[in-house]
Amino acid sequence: QSALTQPASVSGSPGQSITISCTGTSSDVGAYNYVSWYQQHPGKVPKLMIYDVSNRPSGVSNRFSGSKSGNTASLTISGLQAEDEADYYCSSYTSSGTYFFGTGTKLTVL
Amino acid sequence: EVQLVESGGTSVQPGGSLRLSCAASEFTFSSYYMHWVRQVPGKGLVWVSRLNTDGSKTNYADSVMGRFTISRDNAKNTLYLQMNSLRAEDTAVYYCARGHRDGYCVDYWGQGTLVTVSS
Numbered sequence A: 001q002s003a004l005t006q007p008a009s010v011s012g013s014p015g016q017s018i019t020i021s022c023t024g025t026s027s028d029v030g031a032y033n034y035v036s037w038y039q040q041h042p043g044k045v046p047k048l049m050i051y052d053v054s055n056r057p058s059g060v061s062n063r064f065s066g067s068k069s070g071n072t073a074s075l076t077i078s079g080l081q082a083e084d085e086a087d088y089y090c091s092s093y094t095s096s097g098t099y100f101f102g103t104g105t106k107l108t109v110l
Numbered sequence B: 001e002v003q004l005v006e007s008g009g010t011s012v013q014p015g016g017s018l019r020l021s022c023a024a025s026e027f028t029f030s031s032y033y034m035h036w037v038r039q040v041p042g043k044g045l046v047w048v049s050r051l052n053t054d055g056s057k058t059n060y061a062d063s064v065m066g067r068f069t070i071s072r073d074n075a076k077n078t079l080y081l082q083m084n085s086l087r088a089e090d091t092a093v094y095y096c097a098r099g100h101r102d103g104y105c106v107d108y109w110g111q112g113t114l115v116t117v118s119s
Helices: none
Strands: A009-012 A018-023 A035-040 A047-050 A064-069 A072-077 A086-093 A099-101 A105-109 B003-007 B018-025 B034-039 B045-051 B058-060 B068-073 B078-083 B092-099 B106-109 B113-117
Touching (some): A047 A064, A086 B045, B045 B068
Antiparallel strands (some): A086 A105, B045 B058, B068 B078
16 A cells, blocks of 8 residues: 545535545554644645644644544544635554555535 | 755656755754655655654655665754655655654645656
């Protein structure tokens, strides 16, 4: 395995909530609570949105939340705003001491 | 504000070598793990390597193991990535990123430097 599996795209209307899934294995997502989520706008560098499954860095809106169940982690964005339109990537530390990123999800705000 | 500035990206032929540098400032560089992550333009993020604070422990993605070497000079606040036996599939933007102090992830990214491997 070389990447975690995410849906290629998700969409939602302003004000709605969406959830992006991130599926790995018992050697990465399922092994530790070390899943993080990144937001990347076109032409920009990634921005850390969630770390250690559900922790928000300072300055990140509380509309962003994370969770995990077994080998699948999830990012939920509530109260969708136009500025949330971006690519989102999950990442997980692995039992080999390496990291995997997810395949990426393009969020469209309708 | 944390600053990470990569340099050294250029075009190189398959089989060639290249060394990337990342100059860090506005934080105590020697106290943080550092990472390299790459991204083919228009494609997804791929983790490449991680180095601990004193440079004694390294981790690599399988795709670069044995070809790439990560290192650091804490006196110069600089991270390096020595890339040997380059392949066309190594073509990407290479980001230097700081390890998060409290988590197993990265929290700040540089702007990236483009490496193109082509004959």
